[in-house]
Amino acid sequence: WERIALLKVRPSAGDVKKLGLEFLELANLFVFRKYIDLSLIEEVLRIKEMIRAKVSKKGEKIDLKLGKGGIREIEFIVQAFQVIYGGKYPQIRSKNTVVALKKLFNWGFLNRKEYEELLQSYLFLRKAEHMLQITNFRQTQTFHPESEEAEELAKKMGFRRREDFLRELSKVQEKVNGYFNKFFPVGENRPLSSYTVEELQKFGFKEPEEVKHFIDALLNLKSLSSEERRRIDVMGTKLLKLIYEVPVSKFALKNLILFLETEEGKVFFFSFLSHENLIKLLLYLLSTKEFFLKRFRETPEILDYIFSPELIESPVEKSSVENFFSTAQNLLLTKNTFEVASLLRKRLGRTKIEEFFFEFSSVCEFCTERVYLRESPSFSLFSLGKLGSREMNVNSDLDLLFISREKSEMDFEKALSLVKGLESLGYEVDTRLRPFGEKGELVFTLSYFRKYLSETARTWERLAFTRFRFLIGNFKEEAEEIVKDFLFGKPFNREVLDEILSMRERLEREFPTSILKYAPGGVVDLEFVAYTYQLYSKRWLRNTLETLKALSEEDERFSKGEELYRLIRQAETEKRLFDELVTFGDKIGKLREEIRSFYTEFMKWIALRV
Template sequence: GVPGPSGVRTNRISNHEFYCRVVELFGKLLSSQTEDGIAYRVDLRLRPQGQRGEVALPLKAYRTYYESWGRTWERMALIRARPAAGDIGLGKAFMEAIRPFVWRETVDYSEIEEIRGLKKKIDSTFARDDIKRGYGGIREAEFFVQTFQLLYGRANRHLRTHGTLDAIRVLREMKMAPEEDLVTLRGNYLFLRRLEHYLQMKEDLQTHTLPPSDEETEVIARSMGFPSKSDFLASLRLRRMQTKNMYNSLLGTREDVHAEALNLLEGKLSDEELSGYLSFRKVRHAGKCLINMKNIREHMSAFRTMQERSLIREVMPRLLENALTAESPDRALAGLESLLTTYDIKTAHLTAIMELKELMTGITKIFSLSPYLTRIFLSSHYYLDILIEEWSIVKSLGNMEGELRRTTEGSKDFNSELARYRRFEEVRSGMLFLLGILKTEDLFRGLSHLAEAIIKVILQKFGCNELSVIAFGKLGGREMTFGSDIDIVFVSGSPEAMTLAEKIMKVLTSYTDMGMLYSVDTRLRPDGSKGILVKDIEGYRNYYLKNARNWEIQALLKARPLGGNEKLSRSFINMAKDVILQRGSDIRKDDITAMRARIIKELSHEAEGMDIKLGSGGIKEIEFYVQFLQLHHARRFPEILVQNTLAAISRLAKKQILNPAERDTLFSAYEYYRRLQTFLRLNEEQV
């Protein structure tokens, strides 16, 4: 209060009222207009309760408010807080008081929705051209960074910084986002802040939009270091598109992402701007992709009716965004172009793709990761038509047999129907595998079932009652992948069996308009390619017991009947087991080692690079090791005689022939190699 003449204080006010008046006076001093302008604009609206709240509060009141009513946007605002003047000790106490609120112990991802809602509110208030709060502006860059700070600042103290540039540096060091993107974001943020300075320097007004006149914009362009207004505006548009894309990747809604992709297809972007944006989106050959984009735009106009136009504007941006986020955006864009041009996709297809989200993603995966499947898929509408109707994940052998019988029944071109069914199943299985829906072992089993079903249907067509087909190799182990040969031998004592076997071979290896059905290897028969195609059980028994080489005994481990006469099939498998039990333990470690050394020397491609199949430490080495253990221990543990490599590893471990560490090493290495081999085969690499 104020002491009077009598010494009595009048007009007393509390400490709280006093400091509120101090703050009000402080604000007026800074923001009052003078002949030299103002010192600073002061915004006190970030205090608790905003404009309705007290301008000064005790620490306890701040703590209570933030613990009880604090919102996400206030956490974002307080990230920037730091003691600046006055009682620094009190400022530090304030920072400690708000720390539990800003840097919460638990991560609440629902706060992302609150940030999205806040940005939507800002978008509805400010113009799109506002470089601070509008499209791809300063605020979106800050929101992107602050979201990472809110989510991970509790666990990572270095993220608790009030500076945006410092936070970007920490994000780079911690590799929490792609480094190239963060470098771009930093450059764009500095560019926009610099532009903000030039805009506000002119009249000392808080403006964030470009001047309306061309002359003034030209001045801004030169101030920013550009030779012309057009170059400046092109750079500004590209930078804002880049910033918007990064914001959308973390905080954008589906509508935001769709609008951005549609802008690429229909927006008034120059070739230079579009090419620059495509480069930012990690395409390797921006020039080629620019041509893809132009052709996509052109063919979108072929959809004439209002319904067609509405549909293509809904579906194509989704496909485009999928393509740009694919593993190989260049390939995906080329595939997308073909879908509209040479493939001539129909309205019914687009409607189905829009409804089946996984199918849409799967098509992009095929374009991006597999030239082999892309070529099949784009060769005919048949594959997309059937995929739309049939989106089952796993098919049993019986399902495939039934479908094949119905497909080929009464067909004029039996061979072509088989080839087409095989290619459809490869596209379907490959898509599910690339989507991560189908596991590697399920893919192998499915492709093996496919080959087996085809052989069974061929046997049924020719009425092979006195003939049995035995699988070896990857088909025998149910381990086929894309491009695998099928290894088979024929068993029969019938005079007509040779003719039937030749017919089966002709169907399997004849060329159709879709290529050859399978590459078939019958060299595992007695005497190899020089031997006769069909033998009876005794012929096989005599050969394996008396004349077969070690690798042929080893190959018997994979033998499995596919179809035909069941009695002959059982007899062959029993004979194979007897041979393995009699001769398997005679095969020495040195024999296996010598065989591997010869394969590495004569067949592997190690000189050209790593050969994961035949090279040292590769697929064949694991298989040879497992097969040696099976042969060596089969007499004691006949139950280890299984065709599948992973199943064999598991059984060897159960019998303590392999210890747990060895089992895990072999299992993980073999799974990894076979998965990698599958991706390489899909990419049409011979492995």
């Protein structure tokens, strides 16, 4: 727009002959490029859309200058031809619009019909503008078609009736707008800045006011140059469609602003702006509330890896994570890269929800082992919870047990150091499932573990230990044999079942608002089914989905269990990533009803068998 504005610059006062001419020379170098510069077309369209959005707020008034088919459209046509081609063809340059039109015709840029119609339209519109301003003795270009002002303007323009003038004006404006659209084909794409809140609502955005706020903030971002802001604005409708398609558009825009405030984010974004599929994936990641941005801030260099086709197409396994780490030698970068890669693989349909959990668990297991090896303790490491069953989700805790052969004074310090090492990677470590919980020793011996499970442990611990799994260290078989005896050595009778049912009811009362986990129909319903079935069947499967599969194989009435579990865990994942149920919405109520019905039917089924 500055190049267009400087087309008409001329020295007016002061040192006109020296300083004025020097400025003119500099301005001409800026305005007129030696090459044919077609990039200006997008800029003209962007400015025109901004004007259109502004004019649309004036209601039914006619704007002779800025409105559709107005003076400004003719000026844009003339100015754009001069700026685009004026560097190579200086003969078409002129500060005067009428003269410039003649030159464009003489040099073949306009044919005779185009030249004559644009010239006559320009003279008609400028005369109308002058007559309107004479009427009110003020600078104005707008009037209401039903007003007395319109009547007077019609007479001054030589028309007997207002209707005849308005009809002729409409013809002129339609003609001008037709030429403007011919020289600047708009298509569907519009500048981002031109969209109003109402248009964003029609587009389909749930929170159009917030989206508009973030669009304005993006286009005024101080960390971007004017050229970078223009490039984003010109993307317009294309970018808006990509933003609309992501799970949470307001997060995508908000986080894009934060992303572009960093040098690494800015360089990446503008380097790949023309790669629509890559930008689509980036916006998806940015639409997570904090999952991606947190990892990007910690390790900006993940941008060098996460969009690699090789990484996205390869299953995330401990071996692939180890290969990456052997080169990167940065555990946090390794963790963040493969967690993001796991999410992208899920987004692109490379994995099902249970495979996503397995990949997330594999990354966590590798990181845990690396921290363990760094500390080199004498104790062994075991897991419970979601890591134990290999079903880790975003933000899942790490339930760990530290078991030693013999007591060692160094073990306690090394266990604390191991916990701190994992927390520095962003994990939340929970050690409360150890004997006597927080009151018990952080590191305990194998013999103490055996004695506790055989003499003191309660029923709820039998449920928790169905997920017990060895991670790294020694005496794997011994520890697993102790747990196996604890799980299946004691009878599973009606008393145990009643305790399980009471535990489930207590969790419902204590966490009534946790609709996806503890409330009736939450994840815990199906986990209790899995715990109970393992104790009843004496099959140590650890993994909830595998257990539900085994149950369905025993009795086909429970064949829906696997799918119900996948769905509720998918809902849980959405909530953790996007802070809302993106694909479920109101359907979550029906899903919870089905899960509670499944749970109730299973408990009745098991009650008949104990």
